[in-house]
Amino acid sequence: DKCTLTQQNLMEILIEPIDNKERIIRVADNLMDVKKWKGVTMSESAEVLEIKWWNLGLKGSLNLEFLPSSVVMIVLSLNEISGAMNLSALPDFMKSFEANFNKFEGSVDLCSLPPQLELLRCMRNRLRGTICLTNLPYSLVQLDLSQNILTGSLELTFLPGDLKVLSLYNNSLSGPIDLTKLPKSMETLYLNKNLFFGTINVTQLPMKIIDLRLSENNLTGETDFRHLPPSLECLDISDTKLSGSLCVTRKRIPGFNVSPSGVSLHIKA
Template identity: 35%
Template sequence: MQIQMFAAFFIACDDGIGRVGRSTLPQQTLMELFIFGLNEPEKICGNRDDPDDVCEWKGVKCNADGKLEDFKWVSKKQDGTGTLGFEFLPWSIRNVVMWNNALSGTIQLADLPGKMEVVDISYNNLIGCLGLDSLPATVRTLNLSRSKFTGEISLEHLPKCLEYLSLSNNQLSGTICLTSLPPALGSLYLARNNFEGSLYFRRLPKSIRKMVLSENRFSGTIDFGNLPQSMRVLDIRKNAISGTIRAPNGID
């Protein structure tokens, strides 16, 4: 009954769901609202009508102060249906791992809590555009590969501490800019999309080790003259690249 009352309140106050919810509701209520968007939430919380304490839920980890930090719900495959309401995640959460399910609908990256570090919701059926500019500054790992995201993306205002970004196997399009990538970035996966335009490698971060850009529509010639020494894997297969390519020693 309590959850139903809160749900009605949120519908009535739609414009401020994330801000109002996180500032006024306990983490127990927020997480109940979050998992009730998933298939069979009782397998997470014990009883839908009378959920266990959130720190005792399956896939949940809390810190010594009882604040929720991790949520993991993975490999449910076709039984893992549902939608994601990031506005219901409590401020304390740092890691959300929900890969290899059948999640659908859109996501709002702007609704992720400000302490978020790891988001892995790869291998799902999610759709819509991605507002990467609105990611929390604390995100280190973002894996949104193998869904059905569409539209153009911007890589120019990513979190400075971002180390891993995978958007492979979606339906993303447009050109990409590689000149303002985060200084901490080590791995970038953009394969199997519909990206196009030229590739400029002269201002890559010194930390970059892997870039997989294969099976897109990139074109033109490429200058490999100033690749970072850290680079170990650079995959640009199955594009429309022309000209002579001479890879420096150490590059696969």
């Protein structure tokens, strides 16, 4: 029973499948106090709060289901950690999970994330299968699953109200995309380098959006660009079959990429 284990026990089980534990602890000292582990931050009550194992060259896997319930942040980016990414096992109070540039594989369950999670970044792994975006935590601000092997369609009309960044570029996602009910808080949306198809409606984008990338998709059709929000600084619709006329100020032109496509770019008088 996990509840009967000490924080020390839990952390030892967590890293048991790691091949090169010496990057975190002194292997010769089997009873090394978790307070002395590299990248571990403890609370005043001697509970593990944060784990930052960034760029340590870790190899093997992790028993994520044994993360102490007190952990609110874990950073695993830039390692070679493999195995399943069991996100449903994350502690209830976790706010940030980062595992960019690893070798995690298998499916991704986004329906059982910690209710207070604010940041989930797992770009450039080997995650595959479909993803569900309709039951994300209300607290979520950033979600990045770019450069994986994700497939299936996307439902973008029930995203969390506070979501600012959604990055899913360079996957194999497909189907039509509805951009008319994005969260008002959204600032960045990367859907480029996928297999999305059909027409798009960009007349109801969030008024805070800064960067929208839809390039390298099978998007088609005449598009009305007359109601783009003034906040939009970057728009990439290159390598699509969209058409229409886009008028922007000279100052904004460097951030707008429409070629090759059927969209003509004009300087607003």
